[in-house]
């Protein structure tokens with residue numbers, strides 16, 4: 001690959017500073033040092049314009065599950081572009097990439113999630129779900145079932161719907177007033193909040209906050225409960241095993257729809273196709289994005305259970321919702337090829353029984369005694385590490401050690417992410433053992449240098 005010269009890179013940085021408004025970024029601070037210009041990527045590595053090779057411990061933004069440079073995905077896009085680069089799926093038309101992908105998703109999702117609605121991003125999938133569940137209850141003759149219940153420290157995207165549903169205060173202030181009708185319960189963060197309870201006890205207690213909330217607002221007013229199987233952007237909060245089955249029991253008891261936001265967990269990250277399978281519950285609706293196309297094309301989907309889909313269909317009316325690029329043929333062709341590779345190369349099986357357990361063990365063997373490491377949690381190829389000032393008392397730092405540690409990781413050739421006082425990793429699913437070793441060793445050096 002031809003790497004452009006330094007002069008070109010400086011020009012890129014200057015233009016970036018002049019014209020590019022970055023998402024989730026303090027642009028003023030960024031412009032003082034200039035953005036890192038990423039020039040190319042291959043496998044689990046990316047290169048920047050200074051010639052540094054970095055191991056991508058975040059698979060981009062939790063999405064490049066097959067790693068960079070997969071020729072089959074490139075070919076799928078190229079071939080589809082030549083045949084049919086675009087057509088809409090709005091007005092009585094369809095095409096084979098979208099029908100094949102819908103069938104493939106229906107086949108890999110558990111239970112009766114047989115109908116698939118397409119969008120372009122996780123946020124759009126979540127907004128679709130908000131509209132769909134409210135419409136569903138109106139069609140069922142219960143228009144008063146409008147409320148949604150989600151959790152503190154959840155991330156469900158950054159459209160108004162997604163940000164309102166999410167439980168991140170910094171996402172709320174800037175766009176207030178938020179979407180009305182959303183209630184929140186606490187997260188199942190055992191290490192940080194359990195106060196001496198066992199994991200199992202704590203999981204049940206936090207799940208039962210859903211029942212308390214339902215009784216407070218009136219269960220008949222609630223459309224759905226929404227949660228990520230593992231909270232990703234919240235810092236990889238892995239719920240106790242008791243949590244999700246209890247949430248499911250409560251949802252069924254009060255006839256509240258159960259929504260799994262699988263945008264991060266879906267497509268093998270936890271060692272099964274979906275996080276809800278790993279945590280033993282059956283959603284009525286599921287959102288997915290990111291790993292659906294390994295990030296090669298923007299595409300998301302909502303998998304809808306028969307009960308809801310049949311009601312929408314039997315209403316004999318339009319569902320007045322959709323996007324110009326719903327079911328985009330090129331994105332669909334890439335996603336379909338992505339699923340084929342995951343299946344043919346048995347990649348998810350390897351996350352479950354080989355590389356996932358290796359990664360989890362290697363993290364714990366190398367880091368669990370580190371003075372900054374309070375706790376490591378994770379499963380498959382996703383993990384979070386709590387940074388603490390005092391391991392014995394589980395005291396967290398007041399200062400932002402996460403950002404310090406993240407910067408030390410980058411200096412040391414590792415892209416990791418800090419979510420508050422937690423370091424998180426979510427590498428491509430195709431990472432090798434040697435690359436896992438390299439990633440974990442780089443994280444250890446970064447921790448040594450942080451404090």
Ligand code: PLP
Pocket residue numbers: 120121122123124126155156157158162228232233261262263264289290
């Ligand atoms: N839901 C979850 C669980 C996510 O992690 C994200 C993004 O990180 C989203 C929704 C939003 O997805 P997008 O950024 O594609 O809109």
